[in-house]
Ligand SMILES: [Zn+2]
């Protein structure tokens with residue numbers, strides 16, 4: 062009993078010490094990180110147009126001692142700090158902002174307007190918190206460069222463009238991210254949001270979010286007079302049957318308990334009440350957690366669409382086209398387990414929680430698809446008092462992408478830097494073999 066108590070006191074002492082020294086370290090870089098935050102927040106840029114953002118971040122990382130390459134996959138940047146033999150660990154931030162008009166009322170609120178790629182006049186705002194991620198990465202970069210005796214190996218920091226359009230990660234990979242630069246043993250990223258109070262982080266081992274697929278189905282019939290249906294093959298009736306049959310995929314074909322959503326978000330057909338049209342088109346979004354369920358659902362959609370058309374005697378097979386898609390982000394369970402302890406030591410045990418998967422999608426999965434184990438965790442952004450108040454009232458704070466999204470910057474940015482440094486130091490004290498063994502379990506998503 063006494064030994065247990067002593068051990069507890071020692072471990073508490075160690076943790077308090079770790080938290081204190083982490084806090085002092087962050088204080089020394091915080092002014093730089095916060096200044097960058099305010100600058101970026103006032104000057105947001107849309108996806109694939111992050112030129113000023115990228116060059117600002119690149120010059121600050123160069124000043125911190127990193128070897129920086131710009132224009133990787135468009136506006137992407139890659140910063141490297143080599144520190145002897147050891148593993149290569151990559152930390153990613155996104156660079157882009159969103160076409161949202163800021164309504165936070167903050168003194169440094171964005172007033173930026175620009176033309177979107179489709180020629181519309183839009184306001185621009187860092188409504189997804191990528192400015193927090195970039196500032197946190199800068200603070201982390203400065204600490205890691207000043208404390209090279211605390212780790213060994215290669216630190217790779219990347220600024221990825223176009224996350225919001227789910228195209229930037231693939232662009233950087235195509236431009237040689239993993240061939241022109243050292244291929245990492247592990248990749249890391251965090252995302253800020255209001256689902257957690259600032260000062261905390263959350264870990265989701267295994268599947269973190271959903272596979273998302275967008276499909277277009279065009280049903281071909283034979284048009285004619287609405288009063289002479291016998292001379293036509295009505296694509297609207299085929300579409301109606303198809304929509305109902307599609308709902309039997311989640312309810313009858315997928316194993317109960319597995320996550321599968323099939324939503325028909327639009328149906329377009331016809332021009333006038335007494336004309337049977339030639340075609341009907343519908344658009345679907347499909348969400349799943351597991352790859353085998355995803356395959357099953359996509360195959361079933363095609364089978365049902367073709368089957369219903371054949372039953373009705375359609376003149377042509379329908380077009381079933383998957384025009385957009387991204388994989389679920391998968392957190393390597395071995396990594397998630399290993400990194401919980403250093404996060405708890407740095408932030409306090411109560412400030413690290415385990416959470417369920419979420420539904421929005423993200424292209425961090427593109428790096429994991431290249432065979433690199435990943436760890437993607439959540440950073441609390443909500444003002445702790447407002448968070449508690451909202452919880453007590455059963456309301457929720459503005460989510461990411463809202464014109465009112467305003468993270469509580471000081472505690473959130475502070476915790477982001479502490480967390481990134483803790484995770485990086487832990488991994489950059491391992492050997493590449495140790496990390497390979499840890500992550501050797503085949504991913505069964
Ligand atoms: Zn976003």
Ligand SMILES: [Zn+2]
Nearest residue numbers: 189190191252
């Ligand atoms: Zn985001």
